[in-house]
């Protein structure tokens with residue numbers, strides 16, 4: 001287990017009007033463990049993330065003028081194996097609270113519901129990073145690289161940065177041999193993870 005991918009980051013509170021923006025210095029911290037320069041990044045549930053030639057966003061809310069104005073669970077407009085990194089920051093919906101509706105006026109986004117599409121548009125060898133309040137099971141065809149707990153100060157709920165790597169095409173079957181269950185396997189809990197309580201984003 002590489003300690004730089006399995007640790008705790010103390011970040012500052014998100015600064016900005018938009019609800020659920022990345023914690024302060026989050027991208028800088030990520031850049032310290034995965035050098036991002038020159039990599040093509042898709043921010044799945046991108047919100048107000050700054051776009052440029054290397055940073056593209058997907059969002060369902062036209063108000064944030066995303067690169068792709070579409071549902072992050074249906075990325076049909078994007079070909080397979082396009083991005084070096086997918087960074088997903090979905091609303092933290094749970095069985096108890098529908099933050100999608102409450103904060104963004106959108107339909108509920110269930111944990112795991114966006115993962116298959118994220119993996120599809122990710123290049124083999126690329127990283128899939130999911131920021132959430134859950135430790136996710138690894139997606140099919142990926143291996144787990146790390147789990148980073150992120151604090152943003154007192155009274156703020158902890159977040160989890162799940163980091164997975166998409167296996168080379170030929171190694172896809174190896175993901176079954178690691179002993180860890182994957183999200184695609186039939187399991188009672190695969191799509192109904194332990195309840196998350198929270199103040200949301």
Ligand SMILES: C[S@@+](CC[C@H](N)C(=O)[O-])C[C@H]1O[C@@H](n2cnc3c(N)ncnc32)[C@H](O)[C@@H]1O
Pocket residue numbers: 018019020021022045046047048049058059060061064070071072073089090091100104106107109201
């Ligand atoms: C937690 S915020 C992400 C904010 C982003 N990290 C930032 O720094 O601005 C979640 C985003 O998901 C968007 N969203 C909600 N449901 C969606 C869906 N089904 N497909 C795409 N985007 C969605 C919301 O409009 C919101 O911008």
